[in-house]
Amino acid sequence: MKAIGLAQIKERQSSFAQLVRYGLVGLAVNLAGYAVYLLVTYLGVPPRLAMTVLYGVGAVAGFWGNKRLTFRHEGGVVTSASRYVLAHCVGYLINLAIFAVVIDTLGYPHQWAQAIGVFVVAGYLFLAFKFFVFRRGSLRRGGVE
Numbered sequence: 001m002k003a004i005g006l007a008q009i010k011e012r013q014s015s016f017a018q019l020v021r022y023g024l025v026g027l028a029v030n031l032a033g034y035a036v037y038l039l040v041t042y043l044g045v046p047p048r049l050a051m052t053v054l055y056g057v058g059a060v061a062g063f064w065g066n067k068r069l070t071f072r073h074e075g076g077v078v079t080s081a082s083r084y085v086l087a088h089c090v091g092y093l094i095n096l097a098i099f100a101v102v103i104d105t106l107g108y109p110h111q112w113a114q115a116i117g118v119f120v121v122a123g124y125l126f127l128a129f130k131f132f133v134f135r136r137g138s139l140r141r142g143g144v145e
Helices: 006-042 047-070 077-105 110-133
Strands: none
Touching (some): 006 047, 006 110, 047 077, 047 110, 077 110
């Protein structure tokens, strides 16, 4: 069995701390978003329209929290924002696929589909943000991204 080095221990601690911060940012954004989702669908907004609009609003609200608080990313905004949008586009498609399966195929209520989607997409996005959007060493030479 191989001994774990100090650098590996620090990386694991850093990853755990990022996961905790991501959870706090995500909890705040998603609780507010889910509450608004339930309210607007109750008021008659179609579930897919509500999910689409609120997904975009939540994505914008989460960018700065994740960039600054979760990953403490010091890279430029243009590249990280572009990657963030791409990651969220994939996340949106995952959420839409969950709607198709849970609502259209399995016949469960839309509230359950959105609740499932929040957790599945959150897991995907943490990995996408950590390893693609806000990855370490993403600065180009000269500090310009």
